[in-house]
Amino acid sequence: MTTELQDQAEQHRLTMLRQTLTDQFAVQTARLTELTADTGDPAEAHTRAALLAATRQSLDHLAGALRRLAEGSYGRCERCQVAIPAERLEVLPQARFCVPCQQRTGG
Template identity: 55%
Template sequence: MTTSTNNRMNALRSVLEEQFQRHTTELTTLSTYGTVPEHNGHDRQTVLARIEATRQALADTANALKRMAEGTYGRCERCQQDIPLERLEIRPRARFCVPCQQTSGR
């Protein structure tokens, strides 16, 4: 791995760690308000939907960090080809390369 690639991967790790922290904080806040009938003008269903979306984002971020630790980050889960760094920089939690993402419809 070149120094430039290594630096870019370290930057991605930092982004993912920041996202993990932000999602954790948001989930804590939303969970607290999830028991309140209305929060910031949002009905209970909206708050519950945001809780679920934040849980999924947190799980996806944790999974990306786990893949980094295991050395499989940046490899497509379907075709096993490398995911271009440019894609990972745009979408750090990406699990698939663009062709496989389009095929799976996710």
């Protein structure tokens, strides 16, 4: 494969990834809006609070991935700076760390 074709393939992959992240961000934003609506049921308050926290964290991770894409640092481990394998990014597009560094951070 020529360099030009490789560049085009990589550009297409990044475009598709950006769209996936943007779509996920929109879904999580809608979920957050839905979760912040007060149902008036005190029994649901604890569950709703946990869902709100998880949704906000998800939005934070997605926003970070979109920011890294815009900055050109997407796909590099934030700790050791090695390239994060494409397979990992396909499964977890908002990944900030390679697997060894992720294991060291305890998450």
